[in-house]
Amino acid sequence: MDLNRFKPMDSTRVLFCVFSILAQILAEQEVENLSGLSTSPDKDIFVVRENGTTCLMAEFVVRIVVPFDVLALNGIDLITEQAQITVPRGAEIQGKCGSTEAELQISWINDAYTFRLFFIKEAHNVSKGQDVFWKINKIQFVYDTKEPSHFINAVNPGKHTASSHHLSALVTPGGRSYECQAQQTLSLISSDHHKGVTISMSEVRIQPFDIKIDFMFSEAYKCITDQREQLEEMLPLILGIILALIIVITLAVYHIHQKMTANQVQLPRDRSQYKNM
Secondary structure (H helix, E strand, O other), X not given: OOHHHHHHXXXXXXXXXXXXXXXXXXXXXXXXXXXXXXXXXXXXXXXXXXXXXXXXXXXXXXXXXXXXXXXXXXXXXXXXXXXXXXXXXXXXXXXXXXXXXXXXXXEEOOOXXXXXXXXXXXXXXXXXXXXXXXXXXXXXXXXXXXXXXOOOOXXXXXXXXXXXXXXXXXXXXXXXXXXXXXXXXXXEEEOOOOOEEEEEEEEEEEEOOOOOEOOEOOOEEEOHHHHHHHHHHHHHHHHHHHHHHHHHHHHHHHHHHHHHHHHOOOOOOOHHHHHHO
16 A cells, blocks of 8 residues: 555645644734824724734723732731723734634733633524624733732732623624723622722723724614713703794794784774774
């Protein structure tokens, strides 16, 4: 049996596997941090692209509050301090796109901090067909209390991971982007003695699936808070228009009444005057 005839086929398969892996790696690494284009110093803009097209876009302001322990002045008791952390402009990003799952990972200061957003797209059967929507189903924040710019004199310094549990956030109809200017607060549980880590997001615009035009969000789905605020802003205008219409209608009715009254024959009140009529 000639074993040499199998070698070209084996080599081809190996090369195909290598190229497939390289293509996948390159696709995952095709990311851009466009935060420098933002007019707000705190706002971050991230883009993930695969095969030359945009598959995930995100822009937001994120503030993270992390509690950590330090020794009291007596050297015995522990005091809980809070680190206020924001994502810097020069953060490194990675991303993954898929038909039903996507991920955005942001790291900075030599991976001392890593912020991850996990997205999922689901479809539910309803009477009119399928109801498709996407949401954030997990948030994770990895931080190192050895990093001195935010954690000073932390007790037992080291890396910790804070994660969400049973999360369903930013639920958005399929094919649309999510937009919310109002601040939203999410709570994570840390591996550091189950401390609560707070994630505050504002000026949010995210779309992890079904981007039709390169570098452009699809039609926005506004959060309930923004819708309520927009209604509250429009309410004085609506009331003003209604009041103006009432005034116009009242004046029009009065004018018509006066005109009709003027055209009527005025009958004399004194009966003696009927003889002259």
